[in-house]
Amino acid sequence: MEAYAFSPEQLFGSVFKESGEFLLLDVRNNEEFEKFAIEGPFLTQMTNIPYFEFLEFEEESIAKIPRKNQIKIVCAKEGSAKYVADILTNAGFTDVGYLAGGIGTWADLLMPVEIAANEKYSIFQFIRPGKASLSYGLICADECFIFDPARTIDSYLDFSAQHGTRITAIFETHLQADYISGSQALAEASHAPIIAHEDDYRIASFEYDALRNGQVYSPEGSGIEIKAVHTPGHTPGSTSYLIDNQFLVSGDAVFIKSIGRPDLGGKVTEWSGLLFNTIVSVLKQMDDQIRVLPGHYMDWSEMDGSGRFIDSLRHIFDNNAAIYSIDDIHTFTDFIKANMRPQPEVYAQIRQVNAGLLTPPDEEQVIMDIGKNECAATHD
Amino acid sequence: MNDEIKTVKSFDLTGLSCPMPIVKVSKAMKELNPGDIIDALTSDPGALTDFPAWAKTSGNDIVDTRPEGENTRFFIKKS
DSSP states (O other), rough: OOEEEEEEHHHHEEEEEEEEOOOEEESOOOOHHHOOOOTTTTOOOEEEOHHHHHHHSSHHHHHOTTTTTEEEEEEEESSHHHHHHHHHHTTTSSEEEEETTTTTHHHHOOEEEEEEEOOSSOOOOOOOTTEEEEEEEEETTEEEESSSSSSSSSSHHHHHHHHOOOEEEEEEEOSSSSBBBBBHHHHHHHHOEEEEEEHHHTTTOOOEEEEEEEEEEOOOOOOOOOOEEOOOOSSSOOOEEEEEEEEEEEETSEETEEEOOOOOTSOOOEEEEEHHHHHHHGGGGOOOTTTEEEBBBGGGGGGGGGGOOOOOOOHHHHHHHHHHHHOOHHHHHHHHHEEEEEEOTTHHHHHHHHTTTTOOHHHHHHHTSSOOOOSSSOOO | OOOOSOOOOOEEEOOTTHHHHHHHHHHHTTTOTTEEEEEEEEEETHHHHHHHHHHHHHTEEEEEEEETTEEEEEEEEEE
16 A cells, blocks of 8 residues: 555544554654654654664564554654655555654644634634644634734634624734744734733834733724733733623733743842732632633643643643742742743744734744744743 | 865765755665765855764765864765
8 A cells, every 4th residue: 555645634643643553753853853743642652763863774673562552753844754764665665654744734723712702703723733832812793813823824814704704903922032923924914903011022123002000901892802901920011801791811920730931021129029019919810610711731731521622721820830929929930930941942933923023034933933832931 | 175085076066955855865875886985065054964863874885074163075986
């Protein structure tokens, strides 16, 4: 049987849903594999054998692959995966696929999952497994609101069109450092305004609507509200958006198993203080049944049985007592400092891109945008 | 261009993407004598990490790496 191509969406289906045993064979060189690899809750077997090992030591390399498995091969672009797939099929393997377009298509993949649906609105979570990032779409009557869009804006434009809506506002929770935001491109494509906090966006080269803490956006005739809640700490302008008093799009303020690190701006003491104040005076004052829709997950153990990343404030406070129960600012700052680690060098450039101060060519943006986020204050 | 390094063969692999640059160079190396050096001009960004990794695996030596505009020229010695 000939080797077949599979799409990143099909790969998502295999690694994020229980779909049988397979071996993921990554044929990139070890250095690239160490930097970034495919992850997923149902990915149980993965091995890295560079394609040139198949070239130099064909028999020995083939002998490393278990015969009974289904084999899925990935490489940087596609060519090397197909090359190895052909070697394996020629050697008698019967179920061998390769990722069409290479690992970059996985790094960019966005998968929408429904979070809530009622007669007034529906909310979708866009999971980006390559980044462990989450963005959101709110559909309300004929309007679509996007929160923290990724660079690949066609996913949001298609999503809006499929629901027969038009994008009327783009909300940013903060100036992102870990991925390239799609806000500027999406604003150009949809003519919708970008809404963001000026403490993060005052350096921006593009137009945006500066929000006020407590400002309410109410889609026309919807009867629901989107309320901007200033939750500084991860950045000074960090803002969460409370939808219908029930769902909090928290950006990098609150994570299901952590909190957004306040040390990325080089002012760890000052920003830790902001974050501590956000926990005590804002988050702890909210209804703890409110469900958090975070900007990232740390790992897929946070995923619920329906394949979504969502949890109540109450559970988050209880499950992360080591962070959220600290009751004085000095202990909190010491805790943050004890967990600090370097940030990827590319983050400084990504901030510049997201503020419209730097516009690298598309191919360069793809490379800048590869890699799992480093936004949580705590880590394994 | 390669004035100080004497090479027995030159390859223009620009426009080729992986695995082809390595496939071609690997094949060529097998026909050389130990100590022979070839140079290969590549445009695929993947070559930057693939060539050194391949050389290590195959037991050849990359004796020099030179950027030429957008491209990179590797000098590879058969061990």
